[in-house]
Amino acid sequence: MSEMSHTTKARIDPPYDWPDYRSTAQRAPSQPLVSIDAARLRESHSPVFGEGQVEAAEADLTRQHDGQPLGERISVSGRLLDSDGRPIAGQLVELWQCNAAGRYRHAGDVHPAPLDPNFTGAGRALSGPDGTWRFVTIRPGAYPWGNHPNAWRPAHLHFSVFGRSFTERLVTQMYFPGDPLLEFDPIFNSVRDERARSRLLATFDWSSTEETWSLGYRFDLVVGGHLATPLEAPQ
Amino acid sequence: MNETPSQTIGPFFRIGLSPLALPELGLDAPGALTLVGRVYDGAEAVPDAMVEFSGAGRFVRVLSESDGSFVATVHKPVSETTSHAPSLDVSVFARGLLQRLVTRLYFPDEEEANARDAVLASVPATRRATLVAHAESDGQLRFDVYLQGQRETVFFEY
Numbered sequence: 001m002s003e004m005s006h007t008t009k010a011r012i013d014p015p016y017d018w019p020d021y022r023s024t025a026q027r028a029p030s031q032p033l034v035s036i037d038a039a040r041l042r043e044s045h046s047p048v049f050g051e052g053q054v055e056a057a058e059a060d061l062t063r064q065h066d067g068q069p070l071g072e073r074i075s076v077s078g079r080l081l082d083s084d085g086r087p088i089a090g091q092l093v094e095l096w097q098c099n100a101a102g103r104y105r106h107a108g109d110v111h112p113a114p115l116d117p118n119f120t121g122a123g124r125a126l127s128g129p130d131g132t133w134r135f136v137t138i139r140p141g142a143y144p145w146g147n148h149p150n151a152w153r154p155a156h157l158h159f160s161v162f163g164r165s166f167t168e169r170l171v172t173q174m175y176f177p178g179d180p181l182l183e184f185d186p187i188f189n190s191v192r193d194e195r196a197r198s199r200l201l202a203t204f205d206w207s208s209t210e211e212t213w214s215l216g217y218r219f220d221l222v223v224g225g226h227l228a229t230p231l232e233a234p235q
Numbered sequence: 236m237n238e239t240p241s242q243t244i245g246p247f248f249r250i251g252l253s254p255l256a257l258p259e260l261g262l263d264a265p266g267a268l269t270l271v272g273r274v275y276d277g278a279e280a281v282p283d284a285m286v287e288f289s290g291a292g293r294f295v296r297v298l299s300e301s302d303g304s305f306v307a308t309v310h311k312p313v314s315e316t317t318s319h320a321p322s323l324d325v326s327v328f329a330r331g332l333l334q335r336l337v338t339r340l341y342f343p344d345e346e347e348a349n350a351r352d353a354v355l356a357s358v359p360a361t362r363r364a365t366l367v368a369h370a371e372s373d374g375q376l377r378f379d380v381y382l383q384g385q386r387e388t389v390f391f392e393y
Contacts, residue, residue, distance in 0.1 A: 013241045014333035021243075023331030026277040027382050033392040034358050041337070041393055044289035044324040047255075083238050096251025106247040108283075122251040158245060160252060166289050166324045167393060171335065173242040190333050191240040199239050224238035225393070 012224075014190035021186040022147050038225070044166035049092050049126055059125040061095075061137035069119035071100025071138030073214040076202065079131040080161055081222045082168065087131025093221070094160040095123040095135055102141030111143050136214065142181055154181035154188065159221060167225030174219045177201050241334035246283045248328070249298060256285075256296045262308045270340075270368065270376045273303040274327065277383035280304075283330050286380065288340065290323035309376070311342050320348035320355065322366075327380055336390045340378050341367045362389050 016028035062069055076095075080088045098104045098121060101113040105121055121140075125133040140155045156173040163169065175182060182188050191197040199222070208216030244252075261267055270288075274281040280303025287296045291312035297305040312321045320341055327336040341349050349355055355363055365388045368376040381387050 012238055016333065016336075018333055021331070021333065023243075024333065025331075027281075027329060027331035029336065029387060029390050030277075030383050031362070031387050031389070033390050036337075036339075036354055036357070036391040036393050038393040040319075040354060041324055041391075045292065046289075047294035085237075092255070094251050094255070096248060098247075104247040104250060106250055108246055120250065122254075124251075124254065158242075158248065158251065160244075160248075166326075169287075169326055169335065170239060170241060171244050171328055172239055173245075187242060187333070190242075193240075196238070196240045199237070200242065220239070222237050222239045 012191065012193055012196035014192070018186065018190045021190060038167055041167050042165045046091065046162035046164055046166070046168070049090055054092065054124050054126045059123050059133070059135050061097075061119065061121065061123045061135065063136075064120050065118040067118040069099065069116050069138050071116075071119075071141075073136070074139050074217055075134060075136050075208055075210070075214050076157065076174070076217045076219055077132065077134035077205075077208055078219040078221060080127040080133060080163075081131055081220060082163060083222060083224050085222075087127070087129070088163055088168075088223070089127055089129045089131060091127045091162050091164075093125045093127060093133045095125075095137070096158045097121045097137065097140040097156070098143060100138050100141050102143030113141070113143065139176070139215075142179075147186060152181050152184075154179040154185050161221050161223060163223035163225065165225070168223040169225075170221065170223045172221070173200065175201050176217070177204060243330060243333050244285060244328040246330040248283075248285060252285060252296070253298065256298050258295065258297050258305070258307050260295060260308060261293060261310060264310065266310050268309050268311065268376055269374075270307045270309045270378055271371070272305055272307075272378040272380060274299050274305070274329070274380045275303060275382065275384070276329075276331070281329055281382070284380075285328040287326040287328075288323045289325075290321075309340075311345075314348060317348070318351055318353055320345050320352035322352070322354070325380075327382070329382075332382075336382070337393070338380065338388050338390050339366050343367055343370045343376070358389050362387075365389050
């Protein structure tokens with residue numbers, strides 16, 4: 001038996017089976033997961049993105065239509081990092097969200113809140129050489145969902161990122177500090193470790209708040225799954 | 236430890252994740268294979284799944300249709316060692332999955348290599364077949380993903 005390579009992926013991710021979030025009941029695997037050598041998975045590299053594949057304009061969700069969307073204009077910026085704190089450059093950051101009224105531009109969203117003709121709710125950006133990325137958008141609204149009586153999702157942005165390898169792939173949600181709905185949300189609270197959970201919260205940031213224009217939030221995306229063994233070639 | 240935890244992709248990801256869903260990308264390249272499949276949960280087909288295949292320096296993302304089905308263009312990687320059969324690493328995302336599920340796709344015309352593959356060998360023999368795509372009569376490959384149930388696909392942790 002050869003020694004398996006493990007990753008720095010901490011045991012922070014939520015469980016598959018989480019009864020408070022009802023949809024997990026039909027979708028969590030019922031058989032035990034099988035351990036796989038992370039070094040084998042790491043052979044699969046992430047897609048590579050070049051200049052021009054993602055337009056700079058895609059990162060501004062407030063300028064995709066003729067008019068301005070309704071809502072509180074915000075910028076969200078941060079870094080894409082591996083778990084050793086090293087920046088991941090040139091990787092795609094995908095963002096989607098509902099509008100300021102809490103409605104997604106999606107046929108499946110039946111919340112009786114208005115759509116905004118000036119808001120799609122999708123953005124893309126590439127991380128820069130230092131791992132930084134930035135979006136301009138509007139703060140999304142809270143919305144009701146059918147999980148339990150009077151269930152409301154706290155305001156959130158959805159993020160999808162690639163690290164350098166398959167093991168670093170991450171899809172997550174960013175929440176806003178001080179939201180009174182957080183303590184009641186089974187999805188946010190599926191992350192059991194309090195410190196890990198706090199890393200789903202953006203921080204309000206004066207330095208990126210633009211006078212008379214937009215409020216600034218910061219949110220770092222730190223991908224796990226980085227190999228924590230000497231097998232990792234030094235950089 | 237400072238990683239950002241995973242959260243579910245939710246039901247409305249098409250808004251943001253469609254641009255990179257290019258199932259026909261690479262169809263003209265030598266060795267292109269058409270892969271069809273369907274995603275099922277414990278009760279029914281999953282109309283809101285995203286499946287990503289990685290390997291051979293290629294990446295393809297597909298979004299399941301209302302009947303849970305998907306079509307993807309894939310390429311069989313060349314194996315570098317005899318103890319590794321060619322395979323693709325697969326991520327499955329959906330509403331109701333708080334983090335992705337990781338599985339693997341092996342190729343049906345690689346019986347010998349599959350028999351020697353260390354990862355397949357680590358899977359209980361009765362469940363190994365869930366990781367091997369089926370050759371359809373029209374030359375397509377089929378890879379159905381069962382999140383639960385009698386035919387539950389093998390998923391990995393790392």
